[in-house]
Structure formats: C-alpha cells, structure tokens
Amino acid sequence: MGEDKPCSRMNPTHREALELPSRNPTADGNAGHNPDWTRSRGEANPAPPAGGAIRPRSAHARRYNTSPLLRSLKTACSLRGGSPAMFAELNELLNASPQRPETGKFTLLRDTRTDGSFLVHHFLSFYLRAGCKVCFVALLQSFSHYNIIAQKLGVSLTAAEERGQLVFLEGLKSCLDLWFGEQEEQSGKPSPLQFISKSTSDLKALFDFVQVSLTPASSDSWKGPVLLVDDLSVLLSLGATPVAVLDFIHYCRVVVCSQLKGNIVVLVHSNEDSEDEENELVVNSLCHHSDLILWVEGLATGFCKDVHGQIKITRRVSLELTGEQDVVQIYQYKIQDKNVTFFARGLSAAVL
Amino acid sequence: MAAAAGGAARGRGATSFQRKAAAGSRLATVAGTRPSVRHGQLLLSSGLPSLDCVLEEDKYGFYSSLLFKYFLAEGVVCGHDLFVASAKEHPDSILKELPAPLLDEQRNELGEEATAVKSEDFQDSMKIAWRYQNLPKMEASPTTSTKFGHYYDLSKTMSPELFQPIKWHSFYLPEELSLQPTVKTRSMNSAYGRLLLSIQRIISQEGFDGSDPQKKQKNILRIGIQSLGSLLWGDDICCSDTPEDIHSLTKFLYVLRGLLRKSLSACVITIPAHLIENKAIMERVTNLSDTVVGLESFIGSERETNPLYKDYHGLVHVRRIPQLNSLICDVSDMKDLAFRLKRKLFTIERLHLPPDLSDTVSRTSKQELAGSAKLLSSGCGAMAIGKKHLDF
Numbered sequence: 255m256g257e258d259k260p261c262s263r264m265n266p267t268h269r270e271a272l273e274l275p276s277r278n279p280t281a282d283g284n285a286g287h288n289p290d291w292t293r294s295r296g297e298a299n300p301a302p303p304a305g306g307a308i309r310p311r312s313a314h315a316r317r318y319n320t321s322p323l324l325r326s327l328k329t330a331c332s333l334r335g336g337s338p339a340m341f342a343e344l345n346e347l348l349n350a351s352p353q354r355p356e357t358g359k360f361t362l363l364r365d366t367r368t369d370g371s372f373l374v375h376h377f378l379s380f381y382l383r384a385g386c387k388v389c390f391v392a393l394l395q396s397f398s399h400y401n402i403i404a405q406k407l408g409v410s411l412t413a414a415e416e417r418g419q420l421v422f423l424e425g426l427k428s429c430l431d432l433w434f435g436e437q438e439e440q441s442g443k444p445s446p447l448q449f450i451s452k453s454t455s456d457l458k459a460l461f462d463f464v465q466v467s468l469t470p471a472s473s474d475s476w477k478g479p480v481l482l483v484d485d486l487s488v489l490l491s492l493g494a495t496p497v498a499v500l501d502f503i504h505y506c507r508v509v510v511c512s513q514l515k516g517n518i519v520v521l522v523h524s525n526e527d528s529e530d531e532e533n534e535l536v537v538n539s540l541c542h543h544s545d546l547i548l549w550v551e552g553l554a555t556g557f558c559k560d561v562h563g564q565i566k567i568t569r570r571v572s573l574e575l576t577g578e579q580d581v582v583q584i585y586q587y588k589i590q591d592k593n594v595t596f597f598a599r600g601l602s603a604a605v606l
Numbered sequence: 607m608a609a610a611a612g613g614a615a616r617g618r619g620a621t622s623f624q625r626k627a628a629a630g631s632r633l634a635t636v637a638g639t640r641p642s643v644r645h646g647q648l649l650l651s652s653g654l655p656s657l658d659c660v661l662e663e664d665k666y667g668f669y670s671s672l673l674f675k676y677f678l679a680e681g682v683v684c685g686h687d688l689f690v691a692s693a694k695e696h697p698d699s700i701l702k703e704l705p706a707p708l709l710d711e712q713r714n715e716l717g718e719e720a721t722a723v724k725s726e727d728f729q730d731s732m733k734i735a736w737r738y739q740n741l742p743k744m745e746a747s748p749t750t751s752t753k754f755g756h757y758y759d760l761s762k763t764m765s766p767e768l769f770q771p772i773k774w775h776s777f778y779l780p781e782e783l784s785l786q787p788t789v790k791t792r793s794m795n796s797a798y799g800r801l802l803l804s805i806q807r808i809i810s811q812e813g814f815d816g817s818d819p820q821k822k823q824k825n826i827l828r829i830g831i832q833s834l835g836s837l838l839w840g841d842d843i844c845c846s847d848t849p850e851d852i853h854s855l856t857k858f859l860y861v862l863r864g865l866l867r868k869s870l871s872a873c874v875i876t877i878p879a880h881l882i883e884n885k886a887i888m889e890r891v892t893n894l895s896d897t898v899v900g901l902e903s904f905i906g907s908e909r910e911t912n913p914l915y916k917d918y919h920g921l922v923h924v925r926r927i928p929q930l931n932s933l934i935c936d937v938s939d940m941k942d943l944a945f946r947l948k949r950k951l952f953t954i955e956r957l958h959l960p961p962d963l964s965d966t967v968s969r970t971s972k973q974e975l976a977g978s979a980k981l982l983s984s985g986c987g988a989m990a991i992g993k994k995h996l997d998f
Contacts, residue, residue: 369929371929372933375933394894396867396868402932403932403933406933426860426863426864426867426868427864427868429860429861429864430861430864430865430868433802433861434803434806450793450857450860451792451793452792452793487890487893488860488893488894490890491853491856491857491860491890491893491894492853492856492857492860493793493853493857523893525889528886528889529884529885529886529889530885530886530889530890531886532886533886533889556941557941562934589933589934590933590934591932591933591934592933594933
C-alpha cells in the first residue's frame with residue numbers, strides 16, 4: 255500500500271474528515287418518531303409509539319429502566335402478525351429502522367462464551383430490507399447456511415444477488431478455489447484470499463475486492479453501501495497479522511464510511527481470559543474505534559434454557575467530544591427459531 | 607447373510623440421509639449428548655453431512671481412539687465409504703480392530719435387562735421421600751424414540767465379511783512420504799498439504815461433491831484423522847511453546863471445512879489437546895470446528911480414586927455443538943457427562959453423585975468434592991467461571 259496512511263487515531267481533525275453524523279435525534283427532525291429511552295428517566299415520553307398503549311411510568315420502571323414501551327412493543331409485535339423481517343425488537347433497542355438507515359457508522363459485534371452470529375443475520379436482513387448495497391464477506395459458513403436463515407427472516411439472498419444488491423464472498427469456496435485450482439490463478443482477477451497461500455500477510459487483495467464491489471456503478475440506485483464481515487477472527491487463524499487486519503479495517507472504513515457514506519458491521523470473537531493475544535489486540539483496538547458496540551455474552555452463571563445470554567449495547571457518544579459519556583444498556587435475550595426476544599435483566603418470561 | 611445385512615444397512619443409511627435432507631434444516635443433537643454407542647450416526651443425522659468434529663484426546667489416547675473406531679465402525683455398518691488418515695498406526699491395523707456390531711437379539715437382551723431393573727424400582731412406593739413420587743424418573747442416559755444407530759461389542763472385532771463391500775481409502779504418512787518424497791505445498795506444513803490433496807482427490811474422483819451426475823446412489827464419505835497436530839505429522843505445536851508455524855493447523859482445518867461443506871462427508875479428528883502448550887491454537891481450532899468434544903480420562907490422575915467418580919472412567923466435555931442452518935442450536939439439558947467403559951459397551955451418561963452414605967468422610971474432603979462438582983457444571987460454551995455467582 256504505497257499511499258500515505260491516514261492517521262488512525264481519533265483526533266478532532268480526523269473526525270471532521272470522516273464527517274460522521276451527529277447523534278442528536280432532533281437534528282434530522284425525527285424526534286417524535288422513536289422516543290429515546292436513553293434520556294434521563296425523569297422526562298416523560300414525548301410521543302406515543304405506533305401501536306400499544308402507554309402506561310404511566312411507575313417507580314419500578316424508572317428504577318430499572320424497563321420502559322413500558324418495551325412491554326407495549328411486545329404486544330404490538332404479536333398483534334401485527336406475520337413473520338418479522340428482522341429482529342424488530344432489536345431495531346427498537348437500537349433506534350434503527352430500515353426506512354432510514356444511518357450512514358457512516360462502524361458497528362462492532364463481539365461475542366464471548368457464546369455465539370453472536372444471530373446479530374450478523376439480523377444486520378444482513380436489515381440492510382437488504384433497507385435497500386442498501388451489501389458486500390458480505392462470509393468467512394466461516396457456506397452460502398446456503400446464510401440463505402436458509404435469511405429466508406426465515408423474510409429475505410432471499412439468491413434474489414438479492416441476482417438483482418445486484420448483494421455481493422457475497424464465500425470464504426470457504428474461495429479458499430478451495432485458491433488452494434486446489436491451479437489454472438484459475440492465471441485467468442481473471444486474483445483471489446481475495448490470496449494471503450493464505452502467499453507469504454505476504456497484507457490483506458490488500460481483500461480490500462480491493464471490497465472496494466470494487468461497493469463502489470457504485472452509474473446504473474445503481476441503491477442507498478449507501480454496507481460491508482459486513484463474519485468473522486474477523488478467522489483472518490488471524492489463517493495467517494494474517496493483527497496489524498494487517500487492523501489496516502484492512504481502517505482502509506475499508508475510509509472508503510466505505512467516509513467516502514461512500516456507508517456502514518460497516520464486523521463480528522469478532524473474544525474471551526475474557528483468552529490466551530490469544532493477537533485476537534485480543536484486534537478486538538480492543540476495534541472497540542476504541544467503533545461507533546456502536548453490541549457485546550453478546552453467555553451468562554456468567556452457566557447455561558440456561560430460557561435466557562441464552564445478555565447483550566450490552568454501547569453507543570460511543572464520547573467519540574463526539576461533546577463531553578458526554580458512552581451510553582450503555584444491558585438486556586438479556588432468548589433466541590427462537592425465527593426471532594430473538596429481548597428483555598430487561600431478570601424479567602425473562604420464564605421468571606415472571 | 608453378511609451381504610444382505612450390508613445391503614439392508616446401506617438402504618437404511620441412504621434413506622435416513624435422504625429423509626433428513628428433505629426436511630431441510632432440522633438439527634439433531636450432537637455426539638456428547640447421547641450415548642456414544644450411537645455417536646457415529648449423529649454427525650449424519652443432522653441432515654447436513656458436512657460437519658467436522660474435533661475430539662480432544664484424553665491423556666493416553668485410549669478412549670479417544672475407541673470413539674474414533676466407533677465412528678468408523680458405524681460407517682462400515684451403514685455402508686458408507688471410509689477414509690482413514692494416520693501418522694501413527696497403519697490404517698489397515700486400525701480397521702482390523704473395529705468393534706463388532708451387536709445383532710438385534712443381543713441388543714434386545716440388553717434392553718430387557720435394563721427395563722427389568724427399572725420396573726422393579728417403580729413398584730416400590732416411596733415411604734420417606736413421598737413427595738418425590740410424582741417426579742419423572744431420571745434417565746441416566748438419554749434415550750431417543752427413533753432407532754438410529756447401532757451398538758457395538760467391544761470384546762469382539764468386526765468380521766471381515768462385513769468389511770468386504772466397503773470401499774475405503776487410507777492415508778498413512780510414512781508411506782506417502784516414501785512414495786512421493788517431494789510435493790509442492792504452499793505455506794502449510796507439507797504433511798497437512800499432502801493430506802488435503804489426498805482428500806480432495808478422493809472426493810472429486812468418487813463424486814462425493816456431486817460432480818458426477820451419473821452416479822445415482824449417493825453415499826457418504828466418513829473421514830477419520832488420528833492425532834492431528836502431533837509431532838508425527840511434522841508439526842511442533844505439541845512440543846514447543848513457540849512453534850515455527852502456528853497457522854498450519856488452522857489453515858488445514860479451514861480448507862478441510864471448505865471441502866466438507868461442498869461434499870457429502872463427515873469428519874472426525876482427534877487432537878492431542880493436552881500436549882499443545884499454546885492455548886490460543888486450541889481456541890482457534892474450536893472456533894473453526896462445528897463440534898468439539900473433550901475427553902478427560904481418570905487414568906493416572908487423582909480422580910481415579912476419588913469416591914465421587916467411582917462409577918465412571920472419565921468425563922466428557924462438550925465444548926461446542928453445530929449450529930447449521932438455524933439460529934439456535936439444539937442443546938440438551940444434560941451438561942455434566944461422564945463416560946464409562948463396561949465389559950462390552952462404552953456409554954456416556956449423565957454424571958450424578960453417589961449417595962453420601964458414609965459417616966467417616968471428613969469435612970475437608972467433602973468440600974473438595976463439592977468444589978469439583980461445581981466446576982463440572984459447565985455449559986457448552988458457557989463455563990461457570992463465576993463460581994462466586996453460585997455460592998450463597
């Protein structure tokens with residue numbers, strides 16, 4: 255990579271260069287649409303949500319931040335009927351909706367002691383529904399795995415690929431072509447995963463692939479591009495150095511988030527007392543640079559049938575340098591066949 | 607008789623595979639949560655015979671080689687093709703030592719004995735703990751309603767006639783090295799590279815990846831690789847803390863995963879995890895595999911004489927179960943599993959503590975037992991590291 259590398263620390267001038275949007279909901283005039291629960295608990299809800307009645311906030315709700323919105327949302331979801339396109343409850347928790355996807359955001363999905371890939375499926379179907387062009391670097395599972403689950407969530411990956419909305423890099427297949435296909439090297443473009451067999455450990459080929467897939471052609475009418483990676487820890491297992499992985503993410507961020515005004519969602523694995531130092535290095539570094547961190551953990555007390563784990567949502571408001579602290583919310587979840595239900599800690603349906 | 611049995615078994619193997627495939631994304635439970643006499647089938651009963659299972663070896667490799675042989679024996683009985691790779695023993699000798707399957711009459715006998723015992727207990731009504739009368743009887747070993755799998759008799763080896771119709775391929779590293787002294791493999795341990803080439807050749811030649819549309823009778827390839835990662839494969843991750851090439855094993859697993867996903871095959875690999883110093887490698891291996899099961903045997907350890915474990919020969923740790931084509935994985939309730947090697951059978955059961963009847967057990971040893979019992983309750987992928995969370 256010959257050109258100068260932009261400074262990767264989040265200093266104010268660099269932040270302006272990235273032109274990340276401000277997080278104040280009133281700026282885009284949608285204040286009344288989704289009440290922000292992260293406001294101080296003393297305030298009343300500005301507007302009722304669609305569907306479901308609002309009950310006055312009790313002292314209990316105030317103390318545990320279990321908004322009546324969440325309870326009414328559950329009834330609303332069940333009343334609407336039909337299978338949800340993605341996890342509707344997660345959309346509410348994140349204040350996101352497919353009609354107005356945010357731009358220039360870097361979301362980090364992190365899992366510990368459990369499997370966080372359900373979040374990858376959520377974001378995949380979310381962005382496809384939102385009409386964004388998605389480049390999915392799927393390193394761990396085959397295409398049919400994602401396709402079958404996406405169909406349960408109401409999105410067809412084969413159809414999306416055919417109409418050009420989805421560029422799917424199936425890591426396993428690409429690696430096989432690279433490893434066993436002697437003749438394919440000479441013909442056509444180099445494999446995106448060529449770092450596996452060559453001695454160079456930089457991920458330039460992978461970055462070129464992402465850039466080419468997401469750069470909009472003149473005939474495209476999709477909303478902003480999205481890069482989805484599942485998962486980044488596999489790159490380390492395949493021989494990439496942590497610095498190479500971080501460089502790759504940084505280059506992708508400059509191109510996708512700031513130049514093309516798109517989003518990036520990346521999944522990594524981590525363990526608390528892990529001995530994999532390279533992985534921990536990558537994960538910690540990415541945590542510092544993310545706008546939104548969804549950290550999925552298995553329960554510390556062991557396996558439970560009704561509560562599969564807890565999710566910690568961290569909105570990195572502190573990156574905006576307005577003096578505010580990061581906003582952290584913790585919920586527990588249970589994964590079902592086609593949906594994931596979220597609830598406040600200790601309020602699982604099995605307990606109530 | 608043998609041919610007919612083979613034919614019938616092949617029929618059963620083929621139809622059971624097709625039924626599951628038609629059902630689409632049904633998942634079944636994994637090796638560690640059923641009695642291991644059936645485990646050879648479970649990889650296939652998931653509807654996607656494209657799994658790989660990593661078996662962490664116990665200290666002396668005794669029990670893991672037993673499970674390895676079960677997997678291959680199940681393949682023989684169902685009529686699947688086999689591919690055996692080893693650097694230690696010649697695959698011929700491995701295949702000669704497969705356990706013999708139990709015929710149906712003997713299996714019923716075993717079943718009858720077990721039920722006879724159960725019905726006796728049932729008739730006594732409880733006098734002291736009468737509140738517990740209405741609770742369902744605890745199953746020591748999880749049983750299923752479907753008959754899917756075979757029992758094997760460890761005291762006998764499989765007869766050669768059963769073996770005749772089976773097509774099997776072998777990879778014995780010292781032989782391969784002498785046949786082809788130099789093979790170009792890029793950026794991976796050469797032994798692993800050769801093994802990959804060999805597996806890929808078999809898969810494409812025999813049409814397991816669907817490349818041969820003429821072949822109507824689909825079959826499954828069962829791949830067994832023994833002691834991967836040990837020094838005999840030319841990899842030094844088991845003997846040094848800073849190995850030369852820590853990525854070889856993980857690259858191998860990744861390429862193997864790709865091969866399995868696109869073909870009708872299932873693979874069981876045993877790895878001497880207790881010898882690998884660098885734990886990061888085992889973490890990466892766990893992330894790259896579908897199923898990871900660890901065996902901890904009590905031979906030679908202090909637990910052999912521990913009264914807590916007097917009925918069992920070792921513990922089974924299920925570290926990961928496959929989650930394919932579905933958001934959730936089919937997790938069973940049983941988390942504490944132990945195995946026991948009876949005269950004829952190898953079974954995996956739920957670990958339960960023996961009743962505490964003696965008065966002479968001192969307080970300190972009781973606390974030790976309690977501590978080790980708490981450590982056992984590790985969920986799959988969710989270790990109860992927060993011991994303090996459970997203490998009152």
